[in-house]
Amino acid sequence: MDRFVWTSGLLEINETLVIQQRGVRIYDGEEKIKFDAGTLLLSTHRLIWRDQKNHECCMAIPLSLVVFIEEQAAGIGKSAKIVVHLYPAPPNKEPGPFQNSKNSYIKLSFKEHGQIEFYRRLSEEMTQRRWENVPVSQSLQTNRGPQPGRIRAVGIVGIERKLEEKRKETDKNISEAFEDLSKLMVKAKEMVELSKSIANKIRDKQGDITEDETIRFKSYLLSMGIANPVTRETYGSGTQYHMQLAKQLVGILQVPLEERGGIMSLTEVYCLVNRARGMELLSPEDLVNACKMLEALKLPLRLRVFDSGVMVIELQSHKEEEMLASALETVSEKGSLTSEEFAKLVGMSVLLAKERLLLAEKMGHLCRDDSVEGLRFYPNLFMTQN
């Protein structure tokens, strides 16, 4: 560790940056030292390490001091490392973090990965030895500040300089931060484009995507907040899940339907099914989609949507139209009835009672009297009388 010298981190003329990597920790031999998080830069001439938290703290080793390098693979809880074996420091070496060290090697731990590429580039530089061809002037080896974190200055000038440095630092931090953000934005845009194109492919049924993949992909989209691309247009073809669910529903609903005269509103079904399930509750959307498949799968139940938009589940054997004849009878007996009165008489929910009366009206069996007293249904004498 005594081969490092303090540096400003600025590259010299003829010195070019090869690669850099964040999140690198330095070990003095096997020992952990305080330099635990920094950006490691490889140039044509040096290895430079700058502390991420304190940019003033910056040191470098000339590549000419490197004997050879080794890779150390990552383990459980351990990051990948590069071991750098070094020649002894020259006698006129500039000041650095350590005056002495018993170790002739250092370890660079890549906590944020990037070790493979870095190793490759470092090996390349070791092979090319460009620092020998393009020397940098001796004077530039000098450091700007003797210790990390402190600019040597006194008085007002010193204070001003400190402020200036701080401002520059802030600026740099911000630009760096935004650099990451703009990179993220670019990536995000690509992701969105990709998702869109795949979503389109699914919708247009182009490309070879299996059912399972489709479901998986859709769930990924959902988790990313992108709405399900396969919606009402494709409910007919449905998914495996909905098909299975539809079959399940038959099992759950058969008896309750029989008990309720063969017809139930979808909201009643929803409550019943979820109460029965206890866990893994169904979403309303899933229920509707499953119900839409009942008829296609030739199951003994079917989904029916009334003109008003009310949705019900009926037994296939249930014929609502036949119910109308008896509804007419009931209304005629009483002269006229409201939905509530009818519901009570027949033992149905008011919602379904109203739908039945409306259907009877649509078929011409009943007519309505709509006044401040409410909505009453009468036998359709307009048609039967005269």
Added chain:
Amino acid sequence: MAMSFEWPWQYRFPPFFTLQPNMDTRQKQLAAWCSLVLSFCRLHKQSSMTVMEAQESPLFNNVKLQRKLPVESIQIVLEELRKKGNLEWLDKNKSSFLIMWRRPEEWGKLIYQWVSRSGQNNSVFTLYELTCGEDTEDEGSPKVPVSTRKEGCLLFLPEFHGLDEATLLRALQALQQEHKAEIITVSDGRGVKFF
């Protein structure tokens, strides 16, 4: 008012006062309304009305049943009558209308028949003579034989006796269209010449 007027069964049927959403049912309902309006106006000798009057009239407002036909539905009934030729709006705002229990063309035909049968083609009548003259006496009652002063032949009393001027005029206009009559101006008003 309508003492002798016999209301049809629909008038006591509450749904009659709600515009029916079922189109077939509605058709029957509107037909019943049209015929009720015409017979009501005929009996009450009402040839014109405003929409306001109509709303409050027992025609559309059955107090005993506590049902009124709402004004939007009244408008629909009136429009039906207009389409059939029994109603004419008297102003742009559609606030008052002429109601004719017989269409003008039908009146025209009757008048012309009467004129022809009594051999009075090419004669000129004032409007007053037509509807209120001796020849057309005895308002309202259907054809009752009465001797004329003209040729001693029997004439049935025409239905148009006592017809209001507005309707009469339209009837004559219809005949005019067919070139069977011509409305002319005479000294104290209007008259008509039959061909």
